[in-house]
Amino acid sequence: MPTCLLKYQNCNICIAYLTGESVWDNQCHGFFVENPVIHLSCIKHRSFGFKVEDVYCYIFDEDEENVWLKMETKYFQKNLDLLHLTATSTSCLSDKRSVTVGFDIKTVSTIGNYYWEMMDKHWLKDFWAAATNRMLTDVEIFIGTVKMMEVHRIILSARSPVLNASLNKISNTAGKPIVTFGAEFDADIVKHFLRFIYTGSFKTTDNVQQLGKLATMYQVETLKNVCEVLSAEPPDAEKLTDSLLQL
Known part of the structure; x- marks a missing residue:
């Protein structure tokens, strides 16, 4: 049967679908699904900052009373980050x-x-666009000896006490102050880090450990917490309900 994506605050977090055996009804001359099974999968829900506790569902029938059914957890693949x-x-x-x-x-x-x-979802996009388009930017970002982009001093200072202290030590010069990240950090990771500072929105990355290291170094506590959650070893399937959702 067809699947349906469920949105939560403009994000697709769940997939719902029905399964069941189709049987022929001679009296009505048509196929029917008897006792259909309702499925709900919450994909990578840990990265959203919440966990699913209880789920109830019902199939709407205008001819009968709609009964809410409690959905139960099913294990169907080991070590899968999915409820x-x-x-x-x-x-x-x-x-x-x-x-x-x-x-x-x-x-x-x-x-x-x-x-x-x-909230106004454009607020996040507009601030980050101001940085990537160099709109009134006043700090240069380097990775090692390579310039990556320019950003806004007030945002760095407001979001990271370490960057705030570092920028306050820089005396006024003719040029823009420079913030240098170590050459061991990938450019994409530094960009993820800066995007989070601007937007508070986490973007998926394959190198959560490096991102978490940056968050720890510069005391961006929320990003540090998110990276710790995503870096946790996935539990066994048998402990999915008790362990996977406990952060």
Whole structure:
């Protein structure tokens, strides 16, 4: 059956779909799915700063009372960073009718100061664009001896006490002050780090350890916490519910 992406604050975090055996009904001359199974998968939910605690669902039927079903965790692949839940409905679904499924998903925050709220999503994009387009930038960023980009001193100082102290030690000169990152850091990692300083938004990277090292060095505590969560070893499938969601 078709799948559906569920959005949370403009991000796709869940995939929902139905499965079941299609049988022929001679009386109605059509195919029906008896006792369909409702599936919900929350992909890489740890990186969003919250965990899923309880999920209930129902299949809407205008002819019958809609009963909420508690979804249960299912293990179907070892060491997969994914929470998969299912529930079996007593409904019979026609393959000629659209199906409406409702979900009630209870989530809790897992990282103290990293949570979701309603906000102007363009605010993040506009500030980062101001840096990448060199709009009134006043600090040069180097990796080793190579210039990478320019940024805004006030944002670096506000977000990192280490960078604030470093920039305050630089005396006024004719040129722009320089912040130099060690040559051992990849350019993409430094860019991820600076983007987080500007936007507070984490972008997926394959080198979380290096990003976490930068966050620790420059005391960007929220990014440090996020990297610690993502660097944790994935638990065994048998401990998925108790361990995978505990940060």
